[in-house]
Amino acid sequence: MNRRRFLGLAGAAAAVTALSASPAEAGKAKTGGKAAAAAKKNEEFVAILVDTTRCIGCRECEVACAEVHGLPVPVPAKDGALAAHRDTSTDHWTVVNRFETDKGTVFVKKQCMHCGQPACAAACPTNAMEKTHEGPVIWHGDRCMGCRYCMMACPFDIPKFEYNSPNPRIRKCIMCYDRLQEGKLPACVEACPRDALTFGTKKELMEIARERIYNNPDEYVHHIYGEFEAGGTDWLYLSAVPFTQIGFREDLGTDTYPDYTREFLYSVPLVFLGFPPLLYGLSELTKRSGEGSEGGEG
């Protein structure tokens, strides 16, 4: 059993433990006090580390992803898709792009980042986008009403919508949630010939990532993308060059998405409780004497 596979199984086991340990909904801490607990929880989510210094751009991950999810399978040797920067799409849940950087050519795999407290799930009015207890962010077709607010909200522009279907779905990487439940590794992780992808819990992967930086300080920028970005994501990236050179945004901030609307949501019950008596009081105050209690309509 190689190290990667071992980590994979350990990760899945950890996820199961996490699931049974806390029935509270993950990634949805409601108070500041719970935030610390949530951060801890984030560490226990299953995660994938992408070491871009190891990726050779073979796109075997794309092939594997397409095969296990019944998507059109790309032919890396022939389609010349690396020529242009591609975005993920309804039937390409992951894409590898080539970047020319200060330190030469770098290949970067892109897919859903599986945020710790995802914008898409915070936005979704039907809970169709769900941060599972194990970590993967998945989509439920039996709940989604197709409002596309998840797409508006996602800071990485990941959810893709089938505009040309009368029964459209939201499509994106689901971190092979079904395979994880069968105890298998995500297809792309399994397919990678260079160990550029590592599966484990976020905590384990953070340690591995720090170790790699520590052991080869000149080979990596000293930053693990995803540790804190957008509140922290379960896909983590290592790079030899600044992340902006390989297509990442470094201006997303570290607030989790539920934080953006927390205050507003808090104010809602207050308004509901406070406004009616206030308005009633106002109407009593301004009532002229002799006027009936009837609204006076017509």
Add this chain to the structure above:
Amino acid sequence: MATSADSMTQRQSVWEFLKGELKPKGPVLTPFNVITGFIILGGLVLTALRFWKGLGYVTNLNQAYPWGLWIGFDVMTGVAFAGGAYIITFAVYVLHAEKYHPIVRATVLNGFLSYVFYAGALTLDLGRPWHIINPIIGNKFGYNSILFLVAWHFLLYMISEAIEFSPVVAEWLDLEKARRILNKMTLGVVIFGVTLSSLHQSGLGALFLFSKPKLHPLWYTEFLPVLFLISSIFAGISMIIFEGTISHKVFADRIDPSSHHSYEDIVFGLAKGAAITMYVYLFVKFVIFVHGQHWSYLGTKWGAWFLVEVLIFTLVPCAFFTHGYRQRRLGLIRVAAVMTLVGIVLNRLNVSMIAFNWNNPAHYIPSVWEVWITLMVVFTEIWVFRWAVNRMPVLSAKPAASRH
């Protein structure tokens, strides 16, 4: 108490009466009817195509612009325009500003229909509308979702507006007892409606709190909910002025002559209200702008576009309103109202579409068909409004004498 035979004949006559009321009044083949009728019929065909072939068949929406004209204009702008109803009911029933009583009915009717049609247009935009029931019956509540909140408030507010308007329907149908009962509910429903409105008008702004990395910094602020709430006030007032101007021309015969003289007074009062809220709005916007240190953006094309919205279509009409009510110039106020409405359209479209994903190479320009369906929604609302005004005692408090 009526005998059962009596109520039978009464029901019969109500039925006959309704049948008669469904028939068009006045000439049918006017240019307005022909053109709008054509747009509505065509729109129905487009709507069928949209559900049959998918959203992409009639819209230009894409992966970078998931929300387009139907959300940006129909829902975002339409609901702001409909804000007049909560403002006026607040003024009349809560503050007892009796002066505005004559316009309550038309405003509430307009507000109610706007919600039904514009907020209802949301369903055209939903990819999987058959699941719209999920957030409502509690199949899966997204409690933490702003959109969940807004959708619920739309629904509840529509119901409260319907109740607010119901005494008029009761009067129209001669249901005196029902009218009295419904009338008693008015204050409670108004209070509920005002509460709901303040929450969902600001909630529409809160929808974009998630857009921080995507919306241009000149528009993004954590105070979007506050800005949306304040602007819904003067948007609603401007809509009342605009709609009143047209109603007074089109429905001149339905208007209680005694209300003519008070009407101008009402408009001046409204203009003053609009001006004050616009000053507040501009002040808040200015503070946000200075605080955000956005001076450097002003030199860009986004800056110029921002100034068009804020100076030309907010500050200028604000000045016109002020001058208009001081000098009692009705014409100027009407110009100001139209300009304000344009400003609101710009603002809502900027936040939801134009300045959204400004740093993304993708583009979105609404398709002709999206515009067409939007027009269908607008004209259908106008048709229903006209139908109601021509039959129910909306513009005049007294029931039309010649009704039966």
